[in-house]
Amino acid sequence: MNPFEASRLVFKRMPLEDWFDRYQFEVDYDIGESGMKFFSLGELDINLSDVELRYGYHIGQPELRRLLAEQYEGMSAENVAVTTGASESNFCIIAHLVGTEDHIIVEHPTYPSLYEVPRSLGRDLSLLRLEWDEHFKPNMMKLREMVKPNTRLITLTHPNNPTGSQISEEVLHEAIGIAEENDLYLMVDETYRDLTFEDPPPPAATLSKKAISLSSMSKVWGVPGIRIGWVVADTPIIEAVRAVREQITICNSSLGEAIAIEILKRKDELLKRMRKQQLANYKIVKDWMDNQDWLEWREPEGGITGAPRFKKGGPTREFCELLVKKYKTFVVPGYGLEMDDYFRLGYGGDQEELIEGLEMLKRALKEHLG
Ligand SMILES: Cc1ncc(COP(=O)(O)O)c(C=O)c1O
Known part of the structure; x- marks a missing residue:
């Protein structure tokens, strides 16, 4: 064969x-x-000559985790895992939370790996379709009906790639309510959250232990080449991300982490x-x-x-x-x-x-x- x-x-x-x-x-x-x-690198005027090219902390450089945590009210560095782009965070969360017998609901359209990872792994995947007639906003009634006894994870992406739609704080609370009532997790890809035209809702992870925030240096900060993303969540999720990523990349690029730190200091x-x-x-x-x-x-x-x-x-x-x-x-x-x-x-x-x-x-x- x-x-x-x-x-x-x-x-x-x-x-x-x-x-x-x-x-x-x-x-x-x-x-x-x-x-x-x-x-x-020249435009950013960052000098990397003192960066040690050694393996790093498996869950992210402490100063970087602290700088990221500052953006999430009530969260500390313990709630942050830094990974090789948001892509790796996404893979870790799905790989850990959605087992062979589990169901996942992914809002669609979105960045494809959010649904391609569960699809590749053969998981039971349902797509929550965003519709033109609903201005590409997720329909919470539809979402509620899609939840099954074995649903373990729901993912949303807002501002949405590619449509640019945003959800209100009310809708975010409703989605979190669905997660809490059904004892499942909600992961919100908030990669574009710093670039909304009006004030965005608070990061999902700051609102519930059942909510996970995903983000990245790739889009807003113009540095996808450093391959730095992160996840903010309750500490057991962070520990799970560490376990999964140790089997893929072990840790982040020390150069990528050093650049991210310099950018966040000038945020x-x-x-x-x-x-x-x-x-x-x-x-x-x-x-x-x-x-x-x-x-x-x-x-x-x-x-x-x-x-x-x-x-x-x-x-x-x-x-x-x-x-x-x-x-x-x-x-x-x-x-x-x-x-x-x-x-x-x-x-x-x-x-x-x-x-x-x-x-x-x-x-x-x-x-x-x-
Ligand atoms: C919404 C969204 N999430 C996640 C990613 C993955 O980004 P990265 O792995 O570069 O952080 C992308 C990339 O296009 C994206 O658009």
Whole structure:
């Protein structure tokens, strides 16, 4: 028997990441990325010459855990586990909480690994679909009905990637209520929480021992290359993350941790700059969307992505391929997010590149739709 036969593979590639891997370095204009403009080490003016290149604390450098905990009212460093991106936190939580006989509910759309991990592991997975007609907000009545006796985990992502939708504090409390009543966990991916247009609800983990907050340095802080993410939760969950991650990566990159510490020490100054850039870029994208006739979207309420679709309907894959190959402009086709009739626009990047990329988008739309 061939263990590499597609049907026998335990882990298959995620179409979203396949698309990135194929095109992200081949284009002139990237208006599909889900993070703020990338920093270089030089721009951040961080000196790493004293960093020891040794193994680190398995659950994160103490100062980094302390700096992160400061952002979560009532939480201490004991409630924080630092991992190799939010991706590893997500893997650890699902691997630990959702056993072979257990059920998990994942809000959809979202960053695909949130549902691909349980799918790969063969877990009983239900998707809580966000609908255009509900402005891509999770329907709590529907969620309540989806819970089974063996449901162990529910995950939500807000601000949502790719739609940019946000949940209210009331909805978050309701979701936590469902978790508490059913003795299960709620994990909220809050990667974009620092970039909402209005004040966001409190981080989920600060509201209940049954709630887990997931986040990352990758998006808001423009440093996905340092591969630092974290989870904030009750201490038994943190201990579980340590057990799982010791079997994958052991600890974080000492360089990544050192850079994250320097960024968080300058958090207020950098965040002000990021918000200014986000709002200025959003205005450009919104004006562009308001002045064309091919696409429609639900206006984002936060984050740095949005999900337009053709007004006339239909899948976007062919169009995105035309855009990337002929116009050297990168967006994410909906098939990579299991929402074929949409594509993801990302507006956190360089402003000139965004303006040029939108011009290319217009030319490609004219060619594709007339
Ligand atoms: C909502 C969301 N969560 C998690 C991740 C994973 O990010 P990382 O592993 O770089 O922290 C991403 C990446 O696109 C994302 O969009």
